Amino acid sequence: MKSSGIFITGTDTGVGKTVVAGALAAYLRKEGVSVGVMKPMASGTEDSLFLKKCAGVDDPLDWITPVSFKTPLAPYVASQIEKRKVSFALIEKRFKQLKKKYDFLIVEGVGGLLVPLAPRKTCVDLIQLTRFPALVVSRLGLGTINHTLLTLSEMKRNRLQIKGVLFNAEKNQKKGLAEKTNPIQVQKQTEVPVLGELPYMKSISTDKLKTDFNWRSLNPLFKKVLK
Ligand SMILES: Nc1ncnc2c1ncn2[C@@H]1O[C@H](COP(=O)(O)OP(=O)(O)OP(=O)(O)O)[C@@H](O)[C@H]1O
Ligand SMILES: [Mg+2]
Numbered sequence: 001m002k003s004s005g006i007f008i009t010g011t012d013t014g015v016g017k018t019v020v021a022g023a024l025a026a027y028l029r030k031e032g033v034s035v036g037v038m039k040p041m042a043s044g045t046e047d048s049l050f051l052k053k054c055a056g057v058d059d060p061l062d063w064i065t066p067v068s069f070k071t072p073l074a075p076y077v078a079s080q081i082e083k084r085k086v087s088f089a090l091i092e093k094r095f096k097q098l099k100k101k102y103d104f105l106i107v108e109g110v111g112g113l114l115v116p117l118a119p120r121k122t123c124v125d126l127i128q129l130t131r132f133p134a135l136v137v138s139r140l141g142l143g144t145i146n147h148t149l150l151t152l153s154e155m156k157r158n159r160l161q162i163k164g165v166l167f168n169a170e171k172n173q174k175k176g177l178a179e180k181t182n183p184i185q186v187q188k189q190t191e192v193p194v195l196g197e198l199p200y201m202k203s204i205s206t207d208k209l210k211t212d213f214n215w216r217s218l219n220p221l222f223k224k225v226l227k
Helices: 017-030 046-055 075-081 086-103 123-130 143-159 178-188 217-224
Strands: 006-012 035-038 042-043 066-069 106-110 116-118 134-139 160-170 194-200
Touching: 006 017, 006 042, 006 123, 006 143, 017 035, 017 046, 017 106, 017 134, 017 160, 017 194, 017 217, 035 046, 035 086, 042 075, 042 143, 046 106, 066 075, 075 116, 075 160, 086 123, 106 123, 116 123, 134 143, 143 160, 160 178, 178 194, 178 217, 194 217
Parallel strands: 006 106, 006 134, 035 106, 042 066, 134 160, 160 194
Antiparallel strands: none
């Protein structure tokens, strides 16, 4: 592990960022690494509780998620409705504290890359704040080629360090032609490494906090992600 952390971004909301971040945290914990987690901004506590359980940490939820809203919208929009400011300074303070406390920190983003977090701030700024390499979680199904390539293109435009793309089977359905060919086609159109696929796991649920990962299929994938 070269960097002291990783940023988990994605092509959209609901693509599996929390599942991937949680699985990675549980994997590192199993390997004996001191690992911390952060979801700097969120609506609700589902993601923070899932990540906290996977990493097995005792940090308070308002450290894992320093900025939280009740309204399930993009943070900047929610902040306007709830008449509260988003404090990047507080996020940075908690980030530094958690980074110091753990050998490796996993930070989950919010929605996709251009989600507004504050005036003139998007998830790009959050990735820049951490200075971590970013892993892109993408859907496996139809539409993902365009979403993945647009995300990578915007990341490059902002000179972000890109770790690679991880395709996630977020739906419990049989693989069709699109699911079989998408990762291959994406790799043909970008030099960013396609690191592999996370299978659908019935024993995982972010809302019910089920964290029984299928390790046999995940170990080789995570070795690649952390290289
Ligand atoms: N590999 C998987 N196996 C089983 N369920 C999955 C998998 N990936 C995602 N899911 C399920 O799909 C839903 C969305 O996943 P997740 O919450 O990780 O997305 P997200 O990208 O973190 O969304 P958000 O933008 O809200 O943070 C959740 O209910 C989760 O349990
Ligand atoms: Mg999430």
